[in-house]
Amino acid sequence: MSGGRGADGAGEALRIEDLRKSFGDLEVLGGVSLSVRRGEVVVVIGASGSGKSTMLRCVNFMEIPTSGKIFLGGALVGRERGGGIEYREKELTRLRARVGMVFQHFNLFPHMTVLQNVMEGPKTVLGCDGEECRRRGNLYLDRVGLAWKAESYPSQLSGGQQQRVAIARALAMEPEIMLFDEATSALDPELVGEVLETMKALAEDGMTMIIVTHELGFAYTVADRVLFLSGGRVLEEGTPSEVLTFPREEGTRNFLRGHGTFRLPEPRLD
Amino acid sequence: MGHNWDFSSVFASRALLLQGLENTLILGATCLALGLFFGLFVGAARFSGRAWLYFPATVFVEVFRNTPVLVQIMWFFFAFPIIVPFQVDAFTAAAIGLTLNTVAFSSEIYRAGLQSLARGQWEAGRALGMSYWQQMFRVILPQAARRMLPAFMNRAVELFKMTSLASVVAYGELMHQAKVVSTISFNPIEMYTSVALIFFAVLFPMTVFARRFETRGDPRGRS
Amino acid sequence: MGYEWDFAVVFRDFDLLLLGLVNTLKVTGLALLFGVPLGLALSLARLYGNFAARLFVGLVIEFLRTTPPIAQLFWFFFALPILIGVEIDPFRASVLTFSLQSSAFFAEVFRAGIQSVEAGQWEASRAIGMDRNETLRRVILPQGVKRMIPAFLERAIELMKTTTLVSAISYADLLYQANSVAQSTYRTIEVFSVAAGMYFVVIFACSLGVRRLERRMARSGETVMN
Ligand SMILES: Nc1ncnc2c1ncn2[C@@H]1O[C@H](COP(=O)(O)OP(=O)(O)OP(=O)(O)O)[C@@H](O)[C@H]1O
Numbered sequence: 001m002s003g004g005r006g007a008d009g010a011g012e013a014l015r016i017e018d019l020r021k022s023f024g025d026l027e028v029l030g031g032v033s034l035s036v037r038r039g040e041v042v043v044v045i046g047a048s049g050s051g052k053s054t055m056l057r058c059v060n061f062m063e064i065p066t067s068g069k070i071f072l073g074g075a076l077v078g079r080e081r082g083g084g085i086e087y088r089e090k091e092l093t094r095l096r097a098r099v100g101m102v103f104q105h106f107n108l109f110p111h112m113t114v115l116q117n118v119m120e121g122p123k124t125v126l127g128c129d130g131e132e133c134r135r136r137g138n139l140y141l142d143r144v145g146l147a148w149k150a151e152s153y154p155s156q157l158s159g160g161q162q163q164r165v166a167i168a169r170a171l172a173m174e175p176e177i178m179l180f181d182e183a184t185s186a187l188d189p190e191l192v193g194e195v196l197e198t199m200k201a202l203a204e205d206g207m208t209m210i211i212v213t214h215e216l217g218f219a220y221t222v223a224d225r226v227l228f229l230s231g232g233r234v235l236e237e238g239t240p241s242e243v244l245t246f247p248r249e250e251g252t253r254n255f256l257r258g259h260g261t262f263r264l265p266e267p268r269l270d
Numbered sequence: 271m272g273h274n275w276d277f278s279s280v281f282a283s284r285a286l287l288l289q290g291l292e293n294t295l296i297l298g299a300t301c302l303a304l305g306l307f308f309g310l311f312v313g314a315a316r317f318s319g320r321a322w323l324y325f326p327a328t329v330f331v332e333v334f335r336n337t338p339v340l341v342q343i344m345w346f347f348f349a350f351p352i353i354v355p356f357q358v359d360a361f362t363a364a365a366i367g368l369t370l371n372t373v374a375f376s377s378e379i380y381r382a383g384l385q386s387l388a389r390g391q392w393e394a395g396r397a398l399g400m401s402y403w404q405q406m407f408r409v410i411l412p413q414a415a416r417r418m419l420p421a422f423m424n425r426a427v428e429l430f431k432m433t434s435l436a437s438v439v440a441y442g443e444l445m446h447q448a449k450v451v452s453t454i455s456f457n458p459i460e461m462y463t464s465v466a467l468i469f470f471a472v473l474f475p476m477t478v479f480a481r482r483f484e485t486r487g488d489p490r491g492r493s
Numbered sequence: 494m495g496y497e498w499d500f501a502v503v504f505r506d507f508d509l510l511l512l513g514l515v516n517t518l519k520v521t522g523l524a525l526l527f528g529v530p531l532g533l534a535l536s537l538a539r540l541y542g543n544f545a546a547r548l549f550v551g552l553v554i555e556f557l558r559t560t561p562p563i564a565q566l567f568w569f570f571f572a573l574p575i576l577i578g579v580e581i582d583p584f585r586a587s588v589l590t591f592s593l594q595s596s597a598f599f600a601e602v603f604r605a606g607i608q609s610v611e612a613g614q615w616e617a618s619r620a621i622g623m624d625r626n627e628t629l630r631r632v633i634l635p636q637g638v639k640r641m642i643p644a645f646l647e648r649a650i651e652l653m654k655t656t657t658l659v660s661a662i663s664y665a666d667l668l669y670q671a672n673s674v675a676q677s678t679y680r681t682i683e684v685f686s687v688a689a690g691m692y693f694v695v696i697f698a699c700s701l702g703v704r705r706l707e708r709r710m711a712r713s714g715e716t717v718m719n
């Protein structure tokens with residue numbers, strides 16, 4: 001059961017072609033290609049250090065790729081010049097506003113209330129007026145079920161609630177695609193469920209998402225496609241059952257064996 | 271020690287002393303405002319990794335932190351006017367010297383404040399599509415400001431102490447007024463004692479306030 | 494800017510500037526010599542004295558720390574001689590002022606260092622029968638002082654910078670010498686720039702040394718800030 005929603009949506013949200021990234025001599029990504037349709041949910045798994053975060057961070061250009069092409073909404077990011085691609089910070093800044101990102105450690109702004117956190121992007125980056133910002137802020141807080149915490153400060157929330165606010169903050173930009181980098185790894189086990197539920201609801205609403213996670217049960221239920229990354233390359237790719245239940249590659253099997261049987265997320269009412 | 275303390279002569283010249291105190295405050299406030307303003311940019315330049323920003327900013331900061339402020343004031347009073355096509359009066363010379371000195375020291379406070387914030391805060395702003403300066407002004411500085419406040423208050427106290435050096439180039443601040451008056455009315459004991467007390471009365475509350483902030487941290491208890 | 498630079502004149506009088514530098518170092522050194530032990534005494538009085546001593550010493554320290562050094566210098570040079578009826582020359586007034594002034598700052602460094610030694614050390618010493626003085630001398634200070642060294646040196650550098658004030662009461666330190674050489678040679682920019690450069694070389698070298706020491710000590714986790 002892979003969501004059962006409009007994954008047939010019109011066209012391609014993101015395409016990555018032969019993405020490579022090195023830090024100095026260390027090659028972290030060795031040629032990753034991937035195409036994500038609108039409304040599709042792609043889950044990326046892989047061992048620590050396999051380049052999952054780096055791949056996500058290249059998609060919103062928190063890291064500049066060493067080579068390769070990234071198309072967002074059908075258009076190439078950057079300008080081709082002499083065999084390489086030239087990026088301009090201005091363009092990248094605008095681009096990041098179209099891509100939402102959720103971090104492992106939430107990174108909420110501690111000096112702002114929950115509502116201010118969510119309004120901050122629309123206000124500062126999109127320049128919408130106060131009324132509209134507030135409306136959006138409340139709308140997306142409500143989406144993650146935290147409208148009642150609007151006036152609290154992040155330090156007064158549980159980790160799970162903080163991460164849900166961080167999701168609302170990214171959603172408030174009304175991005176074309178959402179990236180999640182181990183959004184539940186920093187949480188106490190009993191708080192993981194509420195965040196996964198929120199992400200699942202988003203997926204069911206048709207949001208395009210790339211999710212890096214170690215929650216394989218969650219991956220199994222929510223993903224349209226699973227990518228197994230190893231040493232900076234896609235070792236295996238397919239539907240959840242293809243990759244997670246009947247992996248073809250020895251590397252994937254080893255990784256999954258290390259994870260034991262995966263735990264299905266407990267449903268939660270909030 | 272048969273000295274007959276008599277503060278009435280000090281009281282008699284209160285108009286001159288008040289004028290001096292006013293000039294002290296004007297000089298100090300001017301240099302504080304300008305120093306904190308430009309200090310931010312020098313601190314940001316030092317904080318940024320870019321060599322063409324980092325290098326000149328570092329030279330500037332080291333020069334002004336590692337020479338005596340009185341030498342700086344004297345240089346701007348005696349040497350500077352020779353190479354610029356305009357007059358430099360005592361106030362201007364003192365103000366330039368003290369401002370640049372404050373820029374250098376406050377830039378280090380800014381830099382330390384900026385460094386004290388986790389990288390994730392920058393990244394969160396960047397991921398929302400903020401420009402560098404939007405990240406700086408909306409996300410980083412408001413948080414860093416709380417941590418920097420005590421250091422800035424200490425700096426302000428130091429600055430107000432340093433304004434007394436402007437007396438050396440005969441700017442009519444409190445110290446200079448006291449010197450002038452005491453030679454006329456032959457009361458150096460009472461005069462200099464009074465000046466010290468006035469400075470103490472103005473500055474001590476500031477240090478106490480700064481210290482309270484240091485130990486207690488943010489009153490709202492947020493990090 | 495059609496100014497013609499001429500440093501030759503300055504270097505003809507370089508020995509005068511050097512003499513000034515020596516005098517600067519002399520005042521600084523003597524102030525340290527008197528200021529450090531006095532600072533230790535003040536800090537002990539402030540920490541362990543009776544109520545009256547704590548109050549008095551605290552007031553003195555705060556006063557010396559928050560009033561401008563030039564006001565203190567003028568007081569000791571212009572006011573004190575009249576008060577006690579004894580002539581005080583610029584050199585003595587300078588050493589007196591800066592010894593007292595720096596002792597207040599050193600007192601605070603000592604205090605921070607002493608307070609940074611954890612309470613367990615006191616208890617352990619008492620448990621083996623040491624009294625307070627023995628504990629201070631043999632256990633607390635040796636640990637505290639080591640951590641305070643960077644803060645001490647920083648203070649000493651500040652002190653050297655502050656001693657430029659003595660030129661205002663005509664003591665022949667580097668700044669004063671620079672001023673008089675400038676007046677006799679009419680080479681103001683060159684002289685003041687060279688003097689500033691001399692200060693910079695000495696002070697910057699000291700700062701670099703302190704920073705290095707600080708880094709080394711921070712790595713082994715044994716420093717306190719004051
Ligand atoms: N900014 C950087 N500079 C140098 N090396 C880096 C940088 N960022 C990542 N790396 C290196 O790149 C490799 C891949 O890192 P990445 O964070 O993408 O892995 P990951 O798959 O997300 O691992 P994890 O599961 O631990 O988060 C690691 O070896 C890491 O040390």
Ligand SMILES: [Mg+2]
Nearest residue numbers: 052053054182
């Ligand atoms: Mg990672």
